[in-house]
Amino acid sequence: MPEWHAEKVLCDTRWDGSIPVQLTPILQYYGLEWHFVKMRQHGVIITLGKRPIIFLNEDLPMTASRFRAAHELGHWILHSSRIGSNCPFSIGDEYEANRFAAALLCPKALFTEALQELQDGNVNFYDIASRFNVGKAVIVNCAEEIAGV
Ligand SMILES: [Zn+2]
Numbered sequence: 001m002p003e004w005h006a007e008k009v010l011c012d013t014r015w016d017g018s019i020p021v022q023l024t025p026i027l028q029y030y031g032l033e034w035h036f037v038k039m040r041q042h043g044v045i046i047t048l049g050k051r052p053i054i055f056l057n058e059d060l061p062m063t064a065s066r067f068r069a070a071h072e073l074g075h076w077i078l079h080s081s082r083i084g085s086n087c088p089f090s091i092g093d094e095y096e097a098n099r100f101a102a103a104l105l106c107p108k109a110l111f112t113e114a115l116q117e118l119q120d121g122n123v124n125f126y127d128i129a130s131r132f133n134v135g136k137a138v139i140v141n142c143a144e145e146i147a148g149v
Contacts, residue, residue, distance in 0.1 A: 002096045003145070005077050006103035020133030021105050023069050027054070030076060034069060043068035045075050047084040052076055063135045067101050074100030099145070105134050106142040115143055 013029045015021065027034060033051065036058035043056045043065075054072045056065050074097035075083060082089060089097075114131065117123045129136045 002074065002078065002100035003103040003108070005074075006100050007108065009073075009077060009104060010107060015107070017110075019107070019110055019131060020066075021107065023066060023073075026104075027069065027073060030073065032073065032076060036065075043072050045072040045083055052080075052083070061135075063129070063133060063138075066105065067134060067138060070101035070104045071097045073104070074098075098141075102134075102138050102142050102145065105138065106132050108146060111142055111146060115146065118143075 009026060010021070013026045015026075031052065032045075032054055034054040034056060037055050038059070039055060039057050041057065042060060043054060045052060045054050047053070054069060056068055056072075060068065075089065075093065078096055078100060079089060079093050082093070111132070114123070114128045118125070118128060125136050125139055129139050132139070
């Protein structure tokens with residue numbers, strides 16, 4: 001379960017429980033380097049020798065680049081044996097990396113609280129997206145995943 005791995009990452013990296021989740025200390029914990037470059041894709045993870053490096057598209061808005069960095073971290077955590085191999089990521093791998101990223105950026109307990117506020121009509125989707133610093137689509141996906149709404 002990608003969500004289980006995301007929770008384990010938050011735990012292992014001593015996430016302080018605040019949102020938006022800060023990715024810098026998490027990427028550093030796993031020894032991941034990242035660089036913003038001009039590129040066609042949103043992001044990619046490669047290994048140079050044993051060193052994992054994430055390249056992110058410098059033209060992406062902050063929310064998208066956060067999601068993409070978390071997605072590439074998901075590949076590192078879940079599919080590291082395939083990075084730099086001749087076996088490219090499958091569609092299933094991409095789906096798992098997306099679920100990992102969503103769960104990492106929208107930790108379940110806080111997200112469930114936010115959904116309750118949404119249900120009570122106190123906040124809207126945009127408020128929640130800005131609270132977690134993710135795109136609105138991520139919020140919708142997380143809501144489907146967690147609450148089945
Ligand atoms: Zn991917």
